[in-house]
Amino acid sequence: MTTDSAQKIEINLINALEDRGLRKTSARAAVTQRIEAAGDAFTAEQLCRELPEVGRATVYRTIRHLVDAGALCKLPILDGAPMYSVARVEHHHHTICSRCGAVGEFRHSTVERVMRSLEKEIDGDIVGHRMEIFITCNQCLADNAKGDSHA
Incomplete structure (x- = not known):
């Protein structure tokens, strides 16, 4: 994925949060940027490990808001924690x-x-x-x- 398209998705994820009345914070920006960098499905735990500077609760809340906004899909996995992917x-x-x-x-x-x-x-x-x-x-x-x- 090119930098331009990655940036476009990141802006859309941030917009999805702002559309829900949430402020754009550095922690939320870090979460949305990491989601796009994943390029594939990910778990909340993966994000927590990859973003030690962002609080665990912030990661989980941001994911929940993005799922509720329709920007992320929550995928049930047969043996484990749910995975998420960007709704393209x-x-x-x-x-x-x-x-x-x-x-x-x-x-x-x-x-x-x-x-x-x-x-x-x-x-x-x-x-x-x-x-x-x-x-x-x-x-x-x-x-x-x-x-x-x-x-």
Whole structure:
């Protein structure tokens, strides 16, 4: 990612906080800059370790505000703490590699059609949905194939 696009995302994350009525502080700026530098999914604990100068509570609160603002996606992980990723498109779903934790985003009209058809069968109003598909990513498959050929 280029510096210009990284800066653009950082400004958007800061704007998301300011839109929620929060002041731009050096600690919040450090958190948002580190999130963009991650370039991939991350955990709150990773941020805490990488930002020892920022209080743990500030890291967790900033993440929560960004999730509430729709700027970050909270991803459940099968065996561990949730991971987060920058929401790069408005409505999307995720793939999560069960081996390396790599996160991908996808949109598919079939999912939305299924949700519309479910509205007729569910007693109540659907107000939203999330989908995470756990996979073995192509890189892990390739790494595994290389390891198998050497056995």
